[in-house]
Amino acid sequence: MIPEESRFESDPEELVELPPTLPDGWEIATPDAGDRFTVARLTHLLRAHESAGRGWAGAGVDDVLLEVSEASLRTRENVVVRDPEGEIQAWGSVHDRAGGRMLFVHVVARDLDERLGRACSDVLVEWAVGQARAVGAARGLETQQIDTGAFADDERQHRWLAAQGFTMVRTWWQMSRPVAPEESELVPDPAEWDGRDVTFRLVRRTGDGMPEEQDLREVHEVLESAFTDHFNSHEETFEEFLHRLRLEPGHRWHHWWLAELTDGPEPQPVGALIGEVSPSSNGPDSSYVSYIGVLESARGRGVAKGLLHTIIADAAARGRDSVGLEVDADSPTGASELYLGLGWETRYVTQSWHRDVPVVEAD
Incomplete structure (x- = not known):
């Protein structure tokens, strides 16, 4: 269930003491999502982080608002580090993603020197560890995982995360495939079509245009079951699943x-x-595969290929020029071979870094 109130600690000063390596006048605070200058600064920091890590920026205001807006704060919390002039130099965000798994966004200004940057990073991690204990305790857990990401070429991020007890545990290929207009005919109709003993269709709508709850529950059940044996799978309730995905800027x-x-x-x-x-x-918009899952009992029957053909045809019909997705580079399912065979290529590589936090500190 989605909690009525956040499981996180809202006051950053309850969790963090500024390290002596930060000069006088630096402070921690909660960012004001209603202040356009704050949102603009966080967007700038995130885009600079992306440019340094992979060579180009893609984030926008909507990506920042996903983390800091009031609508998100039942499952997220944020902190910033400000210099004596009030400029935000670092930003951390945590997301109560599922039982036992807490996502952590870790962004530090790229123009800070190593000493100041590392001090800001230490503040963000200390705060995240405190939040892990808070959310873990609220969920009744003994250990809470912190799951954060890094671009494969971001040596600064790797260095700082490793120094703070994180371990790189997985590599992910961020893939893209071009879409040609004629591929709108790849399937008879992306809304619904029949393959060999398989029907592919959109979730059904009710009279008011909203999707049928039963269809949504079936999507959730299929994905939960399909990913049970996948890396770092954590059970997510239907309510958590729906709340999270409806907040995504690209949700449709x-x-x-x-x-x-x-x-x-x-x-x-x-x-x-x-x-x-x-x-x-x-230029033209793109489509993105957030999730694709097939029950183990149905694998090998062309279900995944049919679903991928469907979103490609849908993207072509909408005038889009590409379809993106993420794949576990070490997946035992052979998904990467399927994507490569259908024309996807890796654009850049990311990593997952984990740290397990005991919810109750040892005496």
Whole structure:
């Protein structure tokens, strides 16, 4: 269930003592999402972080608001480090993602020298560790995982995370595939089409245009079951799942598909794909595969390939020029071979870094 109130500690000063390596006048605070200058500064820091880590920036204001807006604060909390002039030089965000898994955004200004930058990083990590204990205690856990990411080429981030007890645990390929206009005919109709004993269709809508709850629950159940044996899988309730995805800037109900086996007395949901739109400021938008999962019992029957063909055809019909996705470079399912065979190529590489935090400190 989504909590009525955040599980996090809202006062950063309850969790952090500024290290002596930060000069006098530096302070920690909670960012004001209603202040456009704050949002603009956080966007600048995030874009600079991306440019340094992978060579180009893609984040925008909506990505920042996803973390700091009031609508997000039931499952997220944020902190900033300000210099004596009041300029934000570092930003941390934590997300109560699922039971036992807390995501951590870690951004430090790129023009700070090593000493100041490392001191800011230490503040963000100390705060995140305190938040891990708070959310872990609220969930009744003994250990809370902090899960943060880094670009594969960001040596500064790697150095600082390793010094703070994080371990690099996984590599991810961020892939993209071009879309040609004629690929709109890749499937008969992206809204619904029949393959061999499989029907691919959008989630159904009710009279008011909202999706049917039963279809949404089936998408959730398929994905939960399909990812049970995947790396770092943590159970997420239906309410948590729906709340999180509806907040995503690219969320669209007409990008949710189900695949159902039809060779029995009743259609059986066995696959699901959740897509998003990735807006572009200087060209056609793109589509993005947020999730694709197929039940183990139905693998090898063309379900994943059919779902991918569906989102490609949908993207082409909408005039989009590419479809992106993320894949576990070490996945035992062979997903990367499927994507490569269908035309996806790796644009850049990211990493997962983890630290397990005991919820109750040892005496």
